Amino acid sequence: MDVLVIGAGVVGLAVARALALRGHGVILAEATGGIGNGISSRNSEVIHAGMYYPENSLRACHCVGGRRMLYAFCESHGVPLKKCGKLIVATNDLEQAKIEGIYAQGLENGVEGLSLLSGEEARALEPNLSCTGAVLSRETGIVDSHALMLALQGDLENAGGVIAFHAPVERMAREGASWRVEVDGAEPGELGVDAVVNAAGLGAQALARATDDYPPGRVPPRVLAKGNYFGCLGKPAFSRLIYPAPVDGGLGTHVTLDLSGRMRFGPDVEWVEREDYEVDPRRAESFYASIRRYWPGLPDGALVPDYAGIRPKLTGPGEKTADFMIDGPAEHGLPGLVHLFGIESPGLTACLSLAEDVADRLSA
Secondary structure (H helix, E strand, C coil): CEEEEECCCHHHHHHHHHHHHCCCEEEEECCCCCCCCCHHHCCCCEECCCCCCCCCCHHHHHHHHHHHHHHHHHHHHCCCEECCCEEEEECCHHHHHHHHHHHHHHHHCCCCCEEEEEHHHHHHHCCCCCCCEEEEECCCEEECHHHHHHHHHHHHHHCCCEEECCCCEEEEEEECCEEEEEECCCCCEEEEECEEEECCHHHHHHHHHCECCCCHHHCCCCEEEEEEEEEECCCCCCCCEEEECCECCECCCEEEECCCCCEEEECCCEEECCCCCCCCHHHHHHHHHHHCCCCCCCCCCCEEEEEEEEEEECCCCCCCCCCCEEECHHHHCCCCEEEEECCCCCHHHHHHHHHHHHHHHHHC
């Protein structure tokens, strides 16, 4: 097949690579001038183990399988990573019940390397921590997401695929046995392909609505959840990632580390109506309160605004978090078309597994 993949984030790159490695002709269309300029450049770069998600959900299956694939891929391609592990901590009885549920869910999902620790055992690993109990996840890690995307791009191009930058897709229509795609940007025009994959992230719903004959009722809502990050001045206080019990819309304001050891906090959950990546310094007040529940020693004045990202959620405040939505020919009835909706965390971890799923759906 000749396939057009739309969106050169980590998932779009992985999908394009998987299709090219199967021998298909692949064009990856990206509206901006480079790879990973959207959601993929504004995350915490965490490789998740897979214990948060309901058993047999797309999130659980693709996170656990994708994490194993991702570690192997990074090792074979020289992508920098560190399997630093993480602690999910409780500071009261209600949170203790939550983390025990996460531990049990992780076991059901087949996650390796999990242990339920007492507060004393957790503090023996991280002396600056204050908690009543914790779940230790040994398979959690951090990765250089840009190096990962460059490696995916390299495989794609080595397999004969190409990336068209400054090429926003405006409309798609089924004509006979192929798809006619209208492209704007640097070189406006039309092209015909056998199949299309919509991996446009925050733009996925708009692109689905611009797909002729795709049922409008199948387009899920787009709910924007902004996640703000604050950097932390001074020497890192932890050697592992530290996560509190989850909150509505996210995993709580947690400690993440980059590969140089720099410590930062986030993301929080800020429900927004439009894309906005400014970090309001005033949000630091709520960060201090959240962080000091498990790190009382956080000094005053240590937090500085860093960056923000937007999660492309399908559900809003107070609603049960939706699963990934992969809408392929078997679901909507249009040959050679896959829409990806709501690919937020753990999308980075799951990218290689998601790519194989999409490629399978187009080959069915």
